[in-house]
Amino acid sequence: xxxxxxxxxxxxxxxxxxxxxxxxxxxxxxxxxxxxxxxxxxxxxxxxxxxxxxxxxxxxxxxxxxxxxxxxxxxxxxxxxxxxxxxxxxxxxxxxxxxxxxxxxxxxxxxxxxxxxxxxxxxxxxxxxxxxxxxxxxxxxxxxxxxxxxxxxxxxxxxxxxxxxxxxxxxxxxxxxxxxxxxxxxxxxxxxxxxxxxxxxxxxxxxxxxxxxxxxxxxx
Ligand SMILES: [Zn+2]
Numbered sequence: 267x268x269x270x271x272x273x274x275x276x277x278x279x280x281x282x283x284x285x286x287x288x289x290x291x292x293x294x295x296x297x298x299x300x301x302x303x304x305x306x307x308x309x310x311x312x313x314x315x316x317x318x319x320x321x322x323x324x325x326x327x328x329x330x331x332x333x334x335x336x337x338x339x340x341x342x343x344x345x346x347x348x349x350x351x352x353x354x355x356x357x358x359x360x361x362x363x364x365x366x367x368x369x370x371x372x373x374x375x376x377x378x379x380x381x382x383x384x385x386x387x388x389x390x391x392x393x394x395x396x397x398x399x400x401x402x403x404x405x406x407x408x409x410x411x412x413x414x415x416x417x418x419x420x421x422x423x424x425x426x427x428x429x430x431x432x433x434x435x436x437x438x439x440x441x442x443x444x445x446x447x448x449x450x451x452x453x454x455x456x457x458x459x460x461x462x463x464x465x466x467x468x469x470x471x472x473x474x475x476x477x478x479x480x481x482x483x484x485x486x
Pocket of ligand 1: 381
């Protein structure tokens with residue numbers, strides 16, 4: 267998808283080439299599976315991931331349609347439980363996953379080289395207008411407290427600081443998940459688990475947050 271030659275097909279036309287392949291290799295041989303899915307979905311896990319084009323959860327976890335319920339946004343963030351005016355898209359998806367689909371786990375997956383986390387670290391969008399960086403600045407202000415700690419310990423430049431920010435962002439989202447009463451009660455009664463993960467683009471390795479140590483370790 268990197269060819270920008272003026273004669274190359276428009277982006278959607280390229281996608282439709284992929285759709286044709288999908289109809290042949292992904293849909294036709296799996297009609298039974300699709301027929302079952304036609305009756306409803308029962309994913310056991312919700313994944314919250316970044317919108318970054320390089321970190322597609324379905325690809326990383328090699329799952330089939332119906333397996334994971336996914337929300338993607340800038341920096342894979344979960345806002346705290348808020349009833350303020352506005353349109354709470356992540357909260358709506360979370361509510362549906364937890365209360366209607368009754369998923370067993372919610373996984374927050376951060377990633378390496380995250381632009382949203384970097385912008386939090388550098389504060390490069392601070393003071394910009396909505397539509398010119400302001401929406402992003404407001405969104406990633408969810409990380410402001412964590413950013414202070416990271417900046418104090420690692421500075422605001424370089425991969426060490428960026429990685430610390432990326433891992434801290436996962437922890438912020440996990441903490442914010444616990445501010446939702448429906449999540450808190452299900453975690454308390456054992457019917458829901460919250461998990462943290464981190465996919466490093468540079469080496470393709472997935473790390474999982476170990477509850478007992480509080481550290482991210484490579485998935486085995
Ligand atoms: Zn990202």
